[in-house]
Amino acid sequence: MDLVRLNTASPPSAISRVKKICIQAFSRESVASQISTSPTSFLPSSYAAILDEEVVGYVCLKKYNQAKSENGGECRSAVLHTICVDEVTRGKGIGGAIVLALKELAIKNSLHYLLLAAALGPNQSRLVTFYSRYNFRVIPDTEGASNMGEGLSKKISEEALSGLSALLMLRSGSSIDEVTSTSSAKWMKCRLVSRSPLPVDHSSLFSSQKSSNFGSLHFKLLNGSGLTPELQVGPSCGIAALYMCLSLHSLPSYPVTCDLLSVAISNNLTRDGEFFDVDNLKKLIMVSPVSDKFRKVEVKHFPDLTVIYNIINSNKGCILTPFDVLGNGVTCRSGNSSHWGVVAGYEEGGEKVYVQHSQSLGGFVCEYKELKESNAQLNTCGRKYCDYVEEVGGMNLKGQCIYLYV
Numbered sequence: 001m002d003l004v005r006l007n008t009a010s011p012p013s014a015i016s017r018v019k020k021i022c023i024q025a026f027s028r029e030s031v032a033s034q035i036s037t038s039p040t041s042f043l044p045s046s047y048a049a050i051l052d053e054e055v056v057g058y059v060c061l062k063k064y065n066q067a068k069s070e071n072g073g074e075c076r077s078a079v080l081h082t083i084c085v086d087e088v089t090r091g092k093g094i095g096g097a098i099v100l101a102l103k104e105l106a107i108k109n110s111l112h113y114l115l116l117a118a119a120l121g122p123n124q125s126r127l128v129t130f131y132s133r134y135n136f137r138v139i140p141d142t143e144g145a146s147n148m149g150e151g152l153s154k155k156i157s158e159e160a161l162s163g164l165s166a167l168l169m170l171r172s173g174s175s176i177d178e179v180t181s182t183s184s185a186k187w188m189k190c191r192l193v194s195r196s197p198l199p200v201d202h203s204s205l206f207s208s209q210k211s212s213n214f215g216s217l218h219f220k221l222l223n224g225s226g227l228t229p230e231l232q233v234g235p236s237c238g239i240a241a242l243y244m245c246l247s248l249h250s251l252p253s254y255p256v257t258c259d260l261l262s263v264a265i266s267n268n269l270t271r272d273g274e275f276f277d278v279d280n281l282k283k284l285i286m287v288s289p290v291s292d293k294f295r296k297v298e299v300k301h302f303p304d305l306t307v308i309y310n311i312i313n314s315n316k317g318c319i320l321t322p323f324d325v326l327g328n329g330v331t332c333r334s335g336n337s338s339h340w341g342v343v344a345g346y347e348e349g350g351e352k353v354y355v356q357h358s359q360s361l362g363g364f365v366c367e368y369k370e371l372k373e374s375n376a377q378l379n380t381c382g383r384k385y386c387d388y389v390e391e392v393g394g395m396n397l398k399g400q401c402i403y404l405y406v
Helices: 012-026 094-108 124-132 158-162 164-169 202-214 237-245 260-266 278-287 305-314 368-375 383-391
Strands: 002-005 045-051 054-063 077-085 113-119 185-191 219-221 296-301 317-325 338-347 352-357 364-367 400-405
Touching (some): 012 054, 045 094, 054 094, 077 094, 094 113, 094 124, 113 124, 124 185, 202 364, 237 260, 237 278, 260 278, 278 296, 278 400, 305 338, 317 352, 317 368
Antiparallel strands (some): 045 054, 113 185, 296 400, 317 338
């Protein structure tokens, strides 16, 4: 299955075929008239789905209002505005192949999320089930009816709303007013990656932020200068911390295109990247392609300072630890802002530790006892995750860490 972008140079026969498929699916010529052929930017964009040199489907992406992500960077998202399949080829897996090809295309163009709306009607349940197979999930009410999730804009663009009648092969007979009401739709999102590309000058930024953190103090660091930083997309702090550990001892970085998020979801270890159970994060390590990078993986109690000294001095292991985060620092909120990081250094001659995490390039310095106290009080979770945590059996972070040895 290939997706070929439509533009002003596309063969008239291809454009005509796509319009016919749209009219078949929606019984509205107005949908076909919305085909974008702009060649100037990735969004908006329209594609013909090609199989065996025949046009068998059509898909359109529209720009979504941008916002800041958890780490302050740009959150790049798009709305899956229209997708339809030639009626002759329906029921042969073409729709699923289009979704998979579209996700691959979106990742190559550095998108973080795809959004769509299953409009109210008799087909809504079937459509939700269909897209759930491809890691789209319904945005729960706890995230807000119009809040499209972590770091995304709170208001759908007028352009996207105007096209909701064309979403998800809709043939439910709903009126335009019903379809364009967010209360009449189940919004879904698919997070494409768990990590964000680092700034071009990340090495110098990393060094300057570390220096600012350390001041006149002297620190012993993993790898001599710290781990390669990672910036998360969505609730992926545990996965991002694991990626950081892969830079230990010159281990090769794991490619973005082989994202650990999809491995975790497919093995039912997480819903959307969250890890409120140390055992599940350990299981991800063991079932993923990174398992052979580590000689031993253990869940243990929070370490004392002597253990931290020994592991960092040997440079043959690291400690993944959960704690409550506040900005770029540690706090105690009973687990309501639980987060994952890596103990990446210690103060020589003192009791401070250096923690790298995925909401800051430079990490933070804190007293050892502050990090230990935060880890020891992880009793609950943030409100929007309560249903999920209850569903999987509760929190299992308190007083525990994951030790990785290379």
